[in-house]
Amino acid sequence: MPETTRRVAIVTGAARGIGAAVARRLAADGMAVAVVDLDATATATTVSAISSAGGRAIGIGADVSDADAVRAAVDRVAGELGGPTVLVNNAGITRDNLLFKMTERDWDAVIGVHLRGSFLMSRAAQAYMTEAKWGRIVNLSSTSALGNRGQANYAAAKAGLQGFTKTLAIELGKFGVTVNAIAPGFIATEMTAATAERLGMSFEDFQKAAAQQIPVGRVGQPDDIAHTASFLVSEGAGFVSGQVIYVAGGPRD
Numbered sequence: 001m002p003e004t005t006r007r008v009a010i011v012t013g014a015a016r017g018i019g020a021a022v023a024r025r026l027a028a029d030g031m032a033v034a035v036v037d038l039d040a041t042a043t044a045t046t047v048s049a050i051s052s053a054g055g056r057a058i059g060i061g062a063d064v065s066d067a068d069a070v071r072a073a074v075d076r077v078a079g080e081l082g083g084p085t086v087l088v089n090n091a092g093i094t095r096d097n098l099l100f101k102m103t104e105r106d107w108d109a110v111i112g113v114h115l116r117g118s119f120l121m122s123r124a125a126q127a128y129m130t131e132a133k134w135g136r137i138v139n140l141s142s143t144s145a146l147g148n149r150g151q152a153n154y155a156a157a158k159a160g161l162q163g164f165t166k167t168l169a170i171e172l173g174k175f176g177v178t179v180n181a182i183a184p185g186f187i188a189t190e191m192t193a194a195t196a197e198r199l200g201m202s203f204e205d206f207q208k209a210a211a212q213q214i215p216v217g218r219v220g221q222p223d224d225i226a227h228t229a230s231f232l233v234s235e236g237a238g239f240v241s242g243q244v245i246y247v248a249g250g251p252r253d
């Protein structure tokens, strides 16, 4: 795509893990990418990986659950790269505990990053998408949306994102904007490494145990999600909207 028509994408939580893989992939697809994460310095690795592969990226520090920070971040993207018409709401945290031990702070933190964060980012970015009469929003849900012991906060947020996705798809469709969700199963990242540590298992043993339950016989990698995101934000995916795609190495119901 020539520089003048290059799409501008924002990927949140893109300093590492799934977000970093998505950012690199969208850049390889020809998009200019804003790599957003809590700490601006943490975005440097992703930004330089994109730059050294010949792509265009900027790193921005912003807490997606902070309305002022989101507004400033999206304004900066528009100023430096152009109006963002692709948004991947990927930033996420876990604060796992059984219900009787879950604190209000852990509930609010998880709901705040996933749900409020995706709401704030989408509200800010949609202005550019509706103006361009073209846009793509992808929200990161999870198989945990179907229920997962110790994750009442996270499961509620990820199930909430599915309703959010479908509603935005209905509201924004007439502007050429599609909105979809990806619901990953087990993906090897620092998030799942931290879960292994919490359970007192080595990450290797944790992955081996998980792979035994997965029909394709392996755990997922960040690139598995990046590939799906690349499809959903592509020009040709304009008739796919309001969907939740489980990327989990097998079916989920």
Ligand code: NAP
Binding pocket: 012, 013, 014, 015, 016, 017, 018, 019, 036, 037, 038, 039, 062, 063, 064, 065, 089, 090, 091, 092, 093, 113, 117, 140, 141, 142, 143, 183, 184, 185, 186, 187, 188, 189, 190, 191, 192
């Ligand atoms: P990860 O390795 O923990 O990376 C998440 C990134 O998001 C981190 O760089 C983190 O920054 C950033 N972040 C956290 N809170 C933020 C905020 N308020 N504002 C901006 N950035 C923030 O996680 P991951 O495994 O790649 O997961 C990415 C997404 O996929 C999440 O939404 C997650 O729930 C979802 N997901 C993951 C899996 C899996 O198996 N890994 C499965 C299903 C769904 P800090 O390092 O500063 O905290």
